[in-house]
């Protein structure tokens with residue numbers, strides 16, 4: 001059996017790595033892949049990104065099923081296209097992907113179905129948006145409606161910052177179409193967690209919980225990034241909270257989408273804000289797995305992912321029970337010099353240790369040229385350590401990082417601090 005994974009990041013490397021462990025598999029294609037997927041003998045990079053060309057490849061090569069990593073091809077309708085050509089693919093249709101590709105769609109959907117989220121209003125007129133901010137006061141959150149690669153949200157701690165965000169999005173069109181409408185929402189305080197499930201249109205299969213670190217520097221200082229590290233499980237998500245999230249957020253979302261005539265299939269990621277009293281609200285939906293959350297989650301998954309994917313595309317996810325490594329997996333991202341604003345390309349990478357049962361390194365912004373690994377993008381590697389405690393997992397990851405070198409590498413030294421605090 002052959003499988004195709006669409007994407008080139010650490011998330012896709014981790015998914016392909018896990019799929020390739022299946023005894024039933026001949027080959028995993030990764031399109032376009034990266035330096036890490038190029039090095040792995042069980043994976044084959046495919047230099048195609050056009051969805052129609054990928055569908056043709058899947059037909060010609062008898063690909064059994066396709067798994068899509070990133071949101072951009074999903075929002076562009078890759079699932080619709082593959083299905084129209086009779087191909088099995090795991091991901092949401094373009095219509096269902098609006099849960100991520102339009103913040104306004106997501107907010108209206110949540111309001112309609114009574115799913116807990118911050119109060120909000122949507123604007124396309126800047127005068128009205130400025131007036132609304134004056135009336136509301138700060139702190140307040142401004143979100144571009146469309147996909148903005150992590151640059152579309154401004155958490156404004158004062159009014160001036162909020163007005164500047166409106167000017168940036170609605171008047172100066174700095175985010176293009178994505179910022180032509182903005183959602184202005186109530187500021188929520190608390191602790192964030194990532195809650196990711198697989199959905200086959202009807203049945204829901206929860207994955208292990210996780211938490212990521214968005215800021216570039218230690219102590220959550222510096223600019224926002226795509227994510228500088230993550231770990232699984234997230235101790236804040238107790239069994240009680242887990243049940244509550246399923247009951248109040250995930251189940252109503254899946255049922256609501258089906259009721260609205262746009263059944264959701266694919267990975268559904270709810271970004272949660274958990275307050276001090278265990279109350280929980282939905283910050284956002286993503287219609288795909290998180291990066292870097294996928295890396296520690298896949299490192300812990302024991303069940304054959306190929307079998308799980310087959311159930312997912314066949315609508316029988318209710319038949320699956322997942323088995324997880326009891327240990328904690330903790331992933332530390334190593335990013336390029338200049339990340340996130342202007343990542344430097346071309347630095348040579350050396351010293352990545354071989355995979356062991358306690359440590360695996362997933363690639364993102366890397367390429368393999370003439371046997372040499374080089375930096376090609378912002379987030380370069382995600383080094384995942386596993387251990388019986390958060391502390392031990394963290395130690396495994398940082399021991400590996402000590403051996404890895406590329407000029408200007410940036411990484412945080414405190415990944416996992418929230419989980420460590422919780423365990424005293």
Ligand SMILES: Nc1ncnc2c1ncn2[C@@H]1O[C@H](COP(=O)(O)OP(=O)(O)OP(=O)(O)O)[C@@H](O)[C@H]1O
Nearest residue numbers: 118141150152153155185186187188271283284286
């Ligand atoms: N209502 C809110 N109150 C406080 N902070 C918020 C709120 N909404 C968003 N944030 C902060 O902004 C971050 C980004 O917001 P959100 O997840 O909606 O944007 P995004 O660009 O879709 O993010 P991602 O890249 O994770 O998909 C959140 O992780 C959270 O830290």
Ligand SMILES: [Mg+2]
Nearest residue numbers: 100284285286
């Ligand atoms: Mg998002």
